[in-house]
Amino acid sequence: MKRLAIVATHPIQYNVPWFRRLAVQEGIEVCVFYTWHADEKAKYDPHFDREIAWDIPLLNGYDYQLVAPRPTVKQKTFWNLNSDITGPIKAWGADAILVLGWNYRSHLRAMRYFSGRIPVYFRGDSTLLDTQNGIRRRLRKIFLRYVYSCVDTAFFVGINNYDYFQKYGLNKNQLTFAPHAIDNQRFSNDAIAHETEANRWRTSLGIPADSVVFLFVGKLIQKKSPEILLRAFQKLPHKNKQHLIFVGDGECEADLKKQASNAANVHFVPFQNQSRMPVVYRLGDVMCLPSAGPGETWGLAVNEAMASGRTVIVSDKVGCARDLVADESIGHIHKANSVESLYVAMQKCCERNRLLLKGTHCGRFIDRWSCEQLAANIGNKLRSAA
Known part of the structure; x- marks a missing residue:
């Protein structure tokens, strides 16, 4: 022993x-x-x-x-x-x-x-x-x-x-x-029940069923660059078909809300505890982690999103990018601190059905981790x- x-x-x-x-x-x-x-x-x-x-x-x-x-x-x-x-x-x-x-x-x-x-x-x-x-x-x-x-x-x-x-x-x-x-099973188990609850939540936020939802989950702090995500999202055409949800609290929250004050398709959800996270990730179709750092050593939210059957967009300053986002069948990598680079990646995520199929592939891929x-x-x- x-x-x-x-x-x-x-x-x-x-x-x-x-x-x-x-x-x-x-x-x-x-x-x-x-x-x-x-x-x-x-x-x-x-x-x-x-x-x-x-x-x-x-x-x-x-x-x-x-x-x-x-x-x-x-x-x-x-x-x-x-x-x-x-x-x-x-x-x-x-x-x-x-x-x-x-x-x-x-x-x-x-x-x-x-x-x-x-x-x-x-x-x-x-x-x-x-x-x-x-x-x-x-x-x-x-x-x-x-x-x-x-x-x-x-x-x-x-x-x-x-x-x-x-x-x-x-x-x-x-x-x-x-x-x-992460504990992949905690996020992948009971998938149908979690999807159903997430769809009800989306509806309560006024999000149409066919809309593409970009999701940010975590602390609203400078190193995670949530403002870059908001600015890239605001450049997208046909914004009525796309929504952005920020889930979390932090020092950037007030400024983000001010910048998005006239946008009906930008939503803010407060901090959610661990038992809710398998539902939280299913609120979105694409989980975005645009961190510029310093200190985004891995980004385990990416593992959690993939285990929940969701595709991802991450910056090249996120430690897991080279391992988990190896090609565009999994997700997209953008240049950190670049609104334009993130905007280009988001433009590639415009059809919800295709995104959900890609998310299924992500779920199978993350089983190896x-x-x-x-x-x-x-x-x-x-x-x-x-």
């Missing part, structure tokens, strides 16, 4: 499904060590400017321990999470450690401490898509090579992430593919370790 300690800040809806699948693999015992919190109470999200408590269970199906920071810590930073988690991990008897993100002192200390004692695995989704110049770039390279010098294996999530790890000192023999994935495959690849690496 191999024991794998996973270090993470808190329960996240994207990680928990593969934690559960890894925990039931033969010959493996898993314990997740949370360094910020391990509860399902509401926490303040500065981008949504509200307290968020996910309405799906995140603490069952796997073992975990909380190595808590001081009670006064309300938001996680590099310095304020628990500075030493090595003791609890040693007491548990880990045969290997998997760290999710180095950018907290406790995580980095664990990586350095266990290096040379037990295999140190790492998983992150950083890319090279956000450029830096001059001294900052040189200093970043030195620091990141130091960080990853203690990693035995990094689990890369896609092509852009693979390039990142290679740039910062890891060779191909240290890199194992573990795809960025699964939590089952992610967990299997990590499990195989652990079992093969000396």
